[in-house]
Amino acid sequence: MLLSDQPIWNIHQKSREELLLESYEKGEEIFLGEEEVWQVYRGVIQLSKVSVNGKETVLGWVTPNHVFGNLFNQNLTYRSVALTDVYVRQFTIREIQQSPHLVRTLVSEFSYRSIKSQQLLAVNALRRVEERLWQLILMLAEEMGHPVDNGVRLTVRFTHQNLAKVICTTRVTVTRILGYFQNRGWIEFDRDRHMIVKTSAQAQTP
Numbered sequence: 001m002l003l004s005d006q007p008i009w010n011i012h013q014k015s016r017e018e019l020l021l022e023s024y025e026k027g028e029e030i031f032l033g034e035e036e037v038w039q040v041y042r043g044v045i046q047l048s049k050v051s052v053n054g055k056e057t058v059l060g061w062v063t064p065n066h067v068f069g070n071l072f073n074q075n076l077t078y079r080s081v082a083l084t085d086v087y088v089r090q091f092t093i094r095e096i097q098q099s100p101h102l103v104r105t106l107v108s109e110f111s112y113r114s115i116k117s118q119q120l121l122a123v124n125a126l127r128r129v130e131e132r133l134w135q136l137i138l139m140l141a142e143e144m145g146h147p148v149d150n151g152v153r154l155t156v157r158f159t160h161q162n163l164a165k166v167i168c169t170t171r172v173t174v175t176r177i178l179g180y181f182q183n184r185g186w187i188e189f190d191r192d193r194h195m196i197v198k199t200s201a202q203a204q205t206p
Helices: 093-097 100-124 129-144 160-166 171-183
Strands: 022-024 036-042 045-050 056-062 067-069 079-082 086-092 145-148 151-154 187-189 195-198
Touching (some): 056 100, 056 160, 067 100, 093 100, 129 145, 129 151, 129 160, 129 171, 160 171, 171 187
Antiparallel strands (some): 045 079, 187 195
16 A cells, blocks of 8 residues: 655665565565564555454555555554565664664554555445445555556456455455446456556446
């Protein structure tokens, strides 16, 4: 998820060698220690939490220039999985302690993450699954969408199973509802199967 309008620094101004980047393939999990913070250079990370009974709840996404980790919230342990192929950079506790600016920025970003996670939980509290899926799509368009001629294109290709997992429903249900949205002209898919949310549909209510 986008955590703030002001990243720690523009990491794209530095080379990969300077940044000591680590790479993870799509689907790989990044294991987080209690005193680690990671910044995304390229790709998207999906964050979730797992309850004691094994139920996984998606909490949001981290996009380039933004951060994730357990440093400021050790009561909640995140599970972080690469939603695409990613490059990330780790900050050590020593680096953080030596930079007051970095500390202030990280506090701001983690506060923003908490707000966005609450918004996603609010989406899941909607009674009708059609509403949950539509509000999720709008949220994704805002957070990781790229403007195109007829709307906003999601930069990440979400499978029907991905979407179903986020809103706690079945893949079959998501497939049916997406077909309904497509027939109404609210969404379409490009040749790479990336979803485009039509500009004219963004104020609609299912």
